[in-house]
Amino acid sequence: MSVWGHFVAFSKCTALLSLRILLLVPAGLPVHSQGDSLSDNKVMDNITVRQGETLILRCAQGDIVTHTAWLNRSSILYAGDEKWSVDPRVSLVTLNQEEFTIKIENVDMTDEGQYVCAVQTSSRPTTTVIHVLVQVPPKIIDLSRDIVVNEGSNVTLMCQAIGKPEPFISWKRISSSGDLATDDDYLEIPSISRQRAGTYECTAVNDIDTDTQTVDITVNYAPTVSDGRDVGVTLGHRGVLECEADAVPEADFEWYKDDRRLSNGFDGIEIVHTGSLSRLTFFNVSDGDYGNYTCVAINKLGSSHTSFLMYVVIEPTxxxxxxxxxxxxxxxxxxxxxxxxxxxxxxxxxxxxxxx
Structure with missing residues (x-):
């Protein structure tokens, strides 16, 4: 037989099979039938299933069944025990005179919609319509990244999520007080202060589950130096001056005696910076070490300074x-x-x- 002959034979077979299905399931699959004595149309309650679960579709039969099929919208899933669907998640569970049941594993949103069980018996054709609703847990799909801003800037955080039912979005600041919260996709923080820096949490919730993600806000500000405290030291003893600065980013420190900048290791002194603290140490105080000192804290947003006096203390003997x-x-x-x-x-x- 020629290629054309094979094609014609295949076309005839497809046409006959399609015709049998169309005779079995009338076009349009009416949900309600009034005055139709030749067929029964039943509308079942909705079936609600969560995304990822297994959907079971049962269809009661009866009498002497000649043809039976499960359809999803315009697609045939099963015609009798013959699988028409190419979806590996779809399989036949039971097929006998009492019941025709199939299952769909790992249900997704694309599986939502109308399903029809069409049965041809010795007396009349019947159709059963089931509407499947797929619930989807919330998932945050678009979230602002961690940000670094200068104090006084206006900040907007965004959080968007998908899910079914539609998720409810809320924001809160993670802190002991939890003093900033809103119920919206967007969180507006006008003229942000250093006290508003920290971690902010977006929560998306629906009837199924909850999804939570966080955003960190870093607020930069100029240094603020604590007041210097004068120190009395005995000649030949160890003396320490400490300078502490509050700043983001952390401040760099400079030490001066009068107008002269001091260097680490110069004249037997040691300068050590540890985070927000700078320490100037004299291991063996001499007469020339007494006097006025200035600590300057500097970052890219500004500077601040404080002064110290190191004076002589004579031990009583x-x-x-x-x-x-x-x-x-x-x-x-x-x-x-x-x-x-x-x-x-x-x-x-x-x-x-x-x-x-």
């Missing part, structure tokens, strides 16, 4: 107690020396006064 007012200084003049002088004067004259 048995010899210095006899030297009077020049013995001890505590950074407040010679007050302690005056008190010691008065005390020694009283002690020296007590025996003399007792003679009278």
């Amino acid at each position: 048995s010899s210095t107690l006899l030297q009077g007012p020049k013995a001890v200084q505590d950074g407040n003049g010679t007050a302690m020396g005056v008190h010691l002088d008065t005390c020694l004067f009283v002690i020296m004259f007590i025996p003399f006064l007792m003679k009278f």
Whole structure:
């Protein structure tokens, strides 16, 4: 037989088979039939299934069944025990005079819609219509990336999700207070401050499940330096000046004595920066180390500074107690020396006064 002959034979076979299906399932598959005594049309309740689950479609038969088929919209899934669908998820479960059941595994949104069971019995054809609803858990599909902004900028965060039923979107700031929240796809933060920096959580929720993702906001701001504290140090001892700065990004530090910038290792000093803290250490304080110092904290948004005074403290000894007012200084003049002088004067004259 020629190729054309094979094609003609195949076309006739397809036409006959299609004709049998069309006779079995009338065009349009009416859901309600009024006054039709030749066929029965039944509308079943909706079936709701979650995405990823297995859908079972059952069709009751009865009498002597001559033809039977399951259809999805315009596609034939099964005609009797013959599978027409090429979808591997579709399979036959039961086929007998009482029941014609198929299943669809790992259901997806594309499986939603109308399904028809068409049965031809010895008495009349019947159709059963089932509408399948597929529920889909929420999934966040579009979310703002982590951002870095300068203090005072306007910030907008976006969170969009899909799902069925349609997900409800909400935002909140993850902190002890949770002081910023909204029920919208977009979160607006006008003129953001450093206190608003942190992690923000978007939640998408529907009747099926919840999806949550987070966005980090980093707020840059200029340094703020804590007030310097004066330090008294004894000659030849160890002295430490500490400078702390609050800044994002972290500040770089510079140290000055009067107008001269200090370098690490210069004149026996050590400068160490650890995060927000800078420490200036004198391992063996000399006379030239006493005086005024300035710490400057700098980042790309600005700078801040504070001043320190390192003054001399003389340790009291048995010899210095006899030297009077020049013995001890505590950074407040010679007050302690005056008190010691008065005390020694009283002690020296007590025996003399007792003679009278």
